[in-house]
Amino acid sequence: MARTTYTTAVLLSFLSMPAMAQVPPEQTDELVTEARSMVKDFSGSLKKALQAAIKEGGLTNAIEVCNTIAPEIAADNSTGGWTISRTSLKVRNPDNAPTDWQELQLHAMAEKPVRNGKPVETWQVSEASGQPPFRYMSAIPTQKLCLGCHGKSINPEVKAKLAELYPEDRATGFSEGDLRGAFVVTRENPVP
Template sequence: MAKPIITTAVLFSILSMPAAAQPPAQPTDELVNEARSMVKAFGGSLKQALQAAIQEGGLSNGIGVCNTVAPEIAANTSNEKWTISRTSLKVRNPGNAPTDWQEIQLLAMDKQPMKNGKPVEVWQVSEASGQPGFQYMSAIPTQKLCLGCHGKSIDPEVKAKLEELYPEDEATGFSEGDLRGAFVVTRQTQGVSD
């Protein structure tokens, strides 16, 4: 049986055909900039709410804000295309446990959470089934403000509040500058800004 012969002209013609009914992909730079913007909005709102709660009623009051207000801020910052959340190698809330990809990134970030004075960030674009089309992570280095609830020496009243609100808490024992976790921004599809 004779094998079909594909000439260079036919091969070039096949390779140059446009992809059927697929919108052009949104440039990665735009996706990264949108993710950074969401992290800035979420992180800024959360820090402001935490500082106000701590000033009003101490660290125990701040824990309550983290428990109830942080998810609300994340929901308000997210939209129909984008989702923002937080994760860590040592989570306070088991619902924030990292995916396999996120865990790999956290392990790498743990070695160097800051680079050139900025939190380390990573992203990936994926067409794999069941995976977000775009994932972005930005390291959350432990700041001095965090140590009262996430540090090595926690006040007994604060510890009691943590045990009450987060019975499965693993998010303690950090020092200033340690990787506390990461902001995670995902987008299911990466088509042009539709």
């Protein structure tokens, strides 16, 4: 059974689930704990790299970090059968487009990306053919720092750099607190 921290995603998850694994709750809790830890490590490393880039060369420098360093950080944190990535309803990089399941979760998260001071999250354990045995998502709310590259009013120099590195960019027009996207964690090998 899917476990989530919000009702809308529970309903959407049930609609998208062909079959569910019979995994004891304590094993699911371990998987969720590991996924949360991966998100914390990835987001912390990425934020640190972005802040250093901004300090060194401004927002255009940070865009370079997102373009080259962010995928490396994700790859470095994807080990032992685990994969971490990001997705959004409005992607900057088309390679990060959501799957059908992820899109359903993103629509639900968009209603209220933060609850009780924490980003909303959802997860699913599945035995469905062609699906990861475990998948997890944690909302990425738009923060004030994000608006320079993702907001409604973007500096022309930043716009030019975005157009150069991301010609299909759709990740603008956000306001502080909007759902910017989500971290996605999957476990491809069989669930323990």
